[in-house]
Amino acid sequence: MIFADNVMKNEIKRTYRYRLYPGEAQKAELARTFGCSRWVYNWALETKTKAYYQDEESLSFTDLSGRLTSKKKEEETEWLSEVSAVTLQQSLRNLNQAFTNFFEGRAEYPSFKSKKVGQTARYVGTAFDIREENGKRKLRLSEMPGLINIRWSRELPSEPSS
DSSP, X not given: OEEEEEETTTTEEEEEEEEEEOOHHHXXXXXXXXXXXXXXXXXXXXXXXXXXHHHOOOOOHHHHHHHHHHHHHSGGGGGGGGSOHHHHHHHHHHHHHHHHHHHXXXXXXXXXXXXXXXXXXXXXXXXXEEEEETTEEEEEETTOSSOEEEEESSOOSSOOOO
């Protein structure tokens, strides 16, 4: 993860890098979270595209969020309830931003995510926090067993927002 910080009027950008050291159970949970986030993004892209071309309907973030809640209650996709809902909602927000960028001419039409390319999941708000334990920083993620060891390249100027 990289954070950029604008300093002074000259707009100096600083990069902050970190490395996570998850345990085996945490690796499995992260893999499940990545998979569910990717699946939700692809499902929402397909749903939104079909709604537009077949029903001539434009689905908003709120529409997709409601459909996702219903989807999580279905028997064949109840596994979506096993991961943090925050990351699934963020996948919908990411897709919404991708469409905004497309319609404003800043990007191509959104494409489906592949598990062969970098895996991502975004935690925001109260779904994560950084804690000090025995003089070391550790990361707590929602629905994640235990704390994840983390190493920073340098001190952060403020708490990360996501």
